[in-house]
Amino acid sequence: MEYQIDIEFKPLNEAISSLHTYICRKSHKKLDLSPSWAQETRTKLTPELADWLDELSIDQEWKFAFLLVYLSEEADVPGFVNWLSKQSTGDLYDRMSPYSSSFPVDMNAFKDKVLKLFTLWQDQYFEGISPEILRSLEEVAAERRRVQSTTPAWQFVDETTNGLIFEPIANLKKLVLIPQYHFQPINIVSHFNQLTLCYYSARVDLSEEDFMSAHDYRILRSLGEKSRLKILRYLHQGPRTFIEIHRYLKLSKGITHDHISKLRSAGLIHAHFEGENLTVYSLRAGALDRLQHVIMDYITGN
Numbered sequence: 001m002e003y004q005i006d007i008e009f010k011p012l013n014e015a016i017s018s019l020h021t022y023i024c025r026k027s028h029k030k031l032d033l034s035p036s037w038a039q040e041t042r043t044k045l046t047p048e049l050a051d052w053l054d055e056l057s058i059d060q061e062w063k064f065a066f067l068l069v070y071l072s073e074e075a076d077v078p079g080f081v082n083w084l085s086k087q088s089t090g091d092l093y094d095r096m097s098p099y100s101s102s103f104p105v106d107m108n109a110f111k112d113k114v115l116k117l118f119t120l121w122q123d124q125y126f127e128g129i130s131p132e133i134l135r136s137l138e139e140v141a142a143e144r145r146r147v148q149s150t151t152p153a154w155q156f157v158d159e160t161t162n163g164l165i166f167e168p169i170a171n172l173k174k175l176v177l178i179p180q181y182h183f184q185p186i187n188i189v190s191h192f193n194q195l196t197l198c199y200y201s202a203r204v205d206l207s208e209e210d211f212m213s214a215h216d217y218r219i220l221r222s223l224g225e226k227s228r229l230k231i232l233r234y235l236h237q238g239p240r241t242f243i244e245i246h247r248y249l250k251l252s253k254g255i256t257h258d259h260i261s262k263l264r265s266a267g268l269i270h271a272h273f274e275g276e277n278l279t280v281y282s283l284r285a286g287a288l289d290r291l292q293h294v295i296m297d298y299i300t301g302n
Helices: 010-025 026-031 038-044 047-055 061-070 075-087 089-096 109-124 131-148 152-162 214-222 228-233 242-250 253-266 285-300
Strands: 005-006 165-167 175-181 188-194 195-200 269-274 278-284
Touching: 005 026, 005 131, 005 152, 005 269, 010 075, 010 109, 010 195, 026 038, 026 131, 047 109, 047 188, 061 075, 061 089, 061 109, 061 195, 075 109, 075 242, 089 109, 131 152, 131 175, 152 165, 152 175, 152 195, 165 195, 214 253, 214 285, 228 253, 228 269, 228 278, 242 253, 242 278, 253 269
Parallel strands: 005 175, 165 269, 175 195
Antiparallel strands: 188 195, 269 278
């Protein structure tokens, strides 16, 4: 690896992750959260905020909010709001310019929007989440830091992100890995010139059901479909692009994408990134090797 790898976590990270989760409506059915989470959350919001969030989308401007969270040294939403309120338009341009050659169309309006959005989300949703979520994420981050120095860099990133590979590119200097709960099992990747932020699925399971973890069960379910097994067999021959997999399966692009997404969420394939661009997929054979042990441990009660 030719870039620095950092593990970070602060409650502010999960605040933006939870907000991203609510706004990204098309992903709700794919998440580990209860299918009714969005509806239940909406009942906690004022009509004004609920309607506003319905209008928002995951666009370039929203991506800049993730950069602001990274640039702020504050740990929580109240601290972030206080910090951002004191930043002038010039300050924000100066802080963001090393990471991007483009900016929000109206920086002052963008600042006001982020301030209002985070304040309302904190008051109406985030301050009421289970403290166990934040404790679990802090533990995940601490565990990753403990093993980082004794694990090869490529293996560390692979194990942490459940299968992502970030290829060294010319201007990438730092990869920041941030555990997140709400958007599990999906990762959120944003690239800003020399910096890549990856909010990765922490695989935190807070259910008390006497069963295997949600992640392990996802692996089993992902294999129960003929086309996905065909993809794994095809990738055994070497890395392939999405188009190559699509042509091999002879299915629609939408169905092909859905099969690949389920294999990615289960950690059965690698997704290779150059910045934000996902270039190829490859087989993650180690995840298949682990599966037999997972099944036997559950059956034998170990």
